Amino acid sequence: MANVQKRILIVDDDDEIRDLLEFDVSHSGYFVDTAKDGLEGLNKALNNTYDLILLDVMMPKMNGFDVAKNIRQARLSIPILMLTAKGTIDDKTEGFESGVDDYLVKPFDIQEVLLRIKVLLRRNQVEDKNSLSDEVLHAGDIQIFPESLETIIINKRTKLTPTEFEILYCLMQHFNQPVTLATLLDEVWGYDSNEDVRMLRVHVGGLRNKIEPDSKNPKYLHTVTNVGYKLTPFSEE
Numbered sequence: 001m002a003n004v005q006k007r008i009l010i011v012d013d014d015d016e017i018r019d020l021l022e023f024d025v026s027h028s029g030y031f032v033d034t035a036k037d038g039l040e041g042l043n044k045a046l047n048n049t050y051d052l053i054l055l056d057v058m059m060p061k062m063n064g065f066d067v068a069k070n071i072r073q074a075r076l077s078i079p080i081l082m083l084t085a086k087g088t089i090d091d092k093t094e095g096f097e098s099g100v101d102d103y104l105v106k107p108f109d110i111q112e113v114l115l116r117i118k119v120l121l122r123r124n125q126v127e128d129k130n131s132l133s134d135e136v137l138h139a140g141d142i143q144i145f146p147e148s149l150e151t152i153i154i155n156k157r158t159k160l161t162p163t164e165f166e167i168l169y170c171l172m173q174h175f176n177q178p179v180t181l182a183t184l185l186d187e188v189w190g191y192d193s194n195e196d197v198r199m200l201r202v203h204v205g206g207l208r209n210k211i212e213p214d215s216k217n218p219k220y221l222h223t224v225t226n227v228g229y230k231l232t233p234f235s236e237e
Contacts, residue, residue, distance in 0.1 A: 006121055007031045007049065011041030011067065012056040021054060024110045038062030042070050050078055052120055057084035065098045072099035075159050077149045079120040083108060096202040101163040119189055137172050140233025144172055153211055163188065164207045171231035178224040204229060
């Protein structure tokens with residue numbers, strides 16, 4: 001069976017950057033659709049099917065953070081790669097907390113963009129999911145469903161972003177064992193970079209907000225000092 005062409009939505013109000021991305025991404029074998037402002041981008045995301053979104057932040061009508069929040073509120077698990085000139089730690093944190101999966105600061109190298117696209121798409125590939133589609137991982141209080149990117153913890157069903165799911169899936173495969181930051185970065189993003197540790201911590205914070213009764217006092221997802229994280233599938237009272 002022939003591979004289905006992946007569909008990517010580019011949302012950016014800068015004509016030059018949008019045209020550049022459209023040219024390079026389409027010539028890399030992807031179908032590309034575009035939007036010139038945040039509201040148009042959100043409407044397209046909600047009413048069409050895409051495999052990935054490239055999203056600017058500072059745009060007319062609706063900024064990229066709000067676009068991402070609305071996409072996640074609609075329970076869409078499509079990967080979002082944010083491309084923006086807003087590159088402070090606070091900006092990145094706001095992006096990840098809005099549901100973004102990865103973040104690149106302008107000016108960017110187009111080859112880096114294409115690499116990040118491949119990494120994000122790799123997680124959502126149908127052929128990768130086929131081996132997991134009927135699988136439900138169950139340990140203690142926690143069940144996770146790879147096909148729908150959901151988890152159930154003591155009868156509470158929660159939708160996760162692709163990145164949150166990948167982190168939880170990795171920890172579930174090593175439950176009750178410390179998992180290093182380097183291992184998580186490699187298994188979730190496909191590379192190990194010290195500068196992305198903050199990115200990982202922000203995603204872990206978002207995951208805790210969804211699965212923990214009290215994210216400030218985690219019962220399941222524990223920090224292991226100087227190592228990384230450990231998932232305890234039974235609530236620790």
